[in-house]
Amino acid sequence: MIRYDRQTILPQIGADGQARIGTAHVLVVGAGGLGVPVVQYLAGAGVGRMTLIDPDRAEETNLHRQPIYGPALGQPKAVAAAAFAHGLNPQVQVFPQVAWLTPENAPALVEGADLVLDCADSFAVSYTLSDICLARRKPFISASVLGLSGYVGGFCGGAPSLRAVFPDLPDTLATCATAGVLGPVVGMFGLLQAQMALAVLIGLEPSPLGQLVQYDMSGFRMASIRFDTAPEPDQPPHRFIAKADLRASDFVVDLRDTQEAPEPAAPHAKRLAEDVFGPSGPCPAPGQRAVFACRSGLRAWRAADRLRPHWGGEIVLLADTPPVQGDKTT
Structure with missing residues (x-):
């Protein structure tokens, strides 16, 4: 327990909370700018098992926001991130999958997890995961970042789904490749996802499920809302x-x-x-x-x-x- 001494002395965690962290199985979808800090800090906290799925390979253009891949250019991100997590904390089991998250493989992946983290920054993945997590009452932590702003929220698991908060798409959907993103900004949202995940695992109150946090780092502005009573859409979803x-x-x-x-x-x-x-x-x-x-x-x-x-x-x-x-x- 020496490794986790600085967190187990917190009254919100203690030995019981650390035991819950150590027996948890989380699904991390995406090993990019959001997934890298999630994997780092959940491995550091001692999460027992992580399944990590990502289809991409590490490229030089990733490094300003995904610095762990410096020695692993050209390698599958899921495999490289799993190796990094093992080097950081050999007690944590990480199961990498080099694949896309699709409606075909998602149900089984979600079913085997206690909590799901959406780090893919893909709205198709986000809505697919939200639909499955809502039906199975699995906690779902999702984030999206572009440029200097973004959001992170806790959905499902007894709280409303992503569709309840975002029933419609924006007029345009840019990507990091087309609109850019600053490394520390996306890293900050990944850290918030990791913190929300740990809060859910230890049962911290108030729960981050039903909470949405938005940051605009161009002016260092933050907004936070609760959406516990947001209704699910009446119309059948796409x-x-x-x-x-x-x-x-x-x-x-x-x-x-x-x-x-x-x-x-x-x-x-x-x-x-x-x-x-x-x-x-x-x-x-x-x-x-x-x-x-x-x-x-x-x-x-x-x-x-x-x-x-x-x-x-x-x-x-x-x-x-x-x-x-x-x-x-x-």
Whole structure:
């Protein structure tokens, strides 16, 4: 217990709290700017087991916000982060998976965890995880950061879901690659995720579940709200499905052109733009399921919004991710 002496002397933790931390199994989705401090500080705190899933490899452009990968350029981030965590604390078991988080593999991953941390900064991943965690009453800590601002919140596990707080998408979804991000800012949000996770594991009150914290570091402004009574959306959500869930009878629309995606999401997919859907636009046949596909899910969500008022059938989304680097089986 010498390793954890400085935290176990806290009255909020003690030996019982440390025991809960040590027997916990957390799922960390994403080993980038958010995931790196999460893995560091949860391993340092003595979390018993971590499953870490990420499809990417370490690149030089990552290093200003993911400094642990300096000696591991070119390696899968999940594997390199697991090795770093083991070197930091050999008592912690980290199980890396070099893969995308999808609606196909997510249920089993969530089922085996006591708590889920969304560090992927992908809205398709965030909503997929939130839906599963809400149904299984699993605590879900999610963060999103861009530029000099972002948010972190505790959802599900008895609190409202991400959809209750963010039922709609923003008009545009930039990425760190297109809009930039400052290393300490994204690191700070990762630290907050780790702290929220530990607070949930030890049963700290008030619980971070039902709490949203926003920071704008351009002016060092912070806002915090509780959303314990936020209602879940009445309208059926735009649910993400896995590619393996496609049916031959589906009305599949791939919103990408042939240059972006030489191979469509499905052999029977139609290639159409999102703006063709509306009052006089194409519709599925009676009894068909509408499936909108694109790379991130953003265009699919927008196309679904355009179709929904004019068609009452089932609509689902597909975020068609590229193969994992070096994977010859996909």
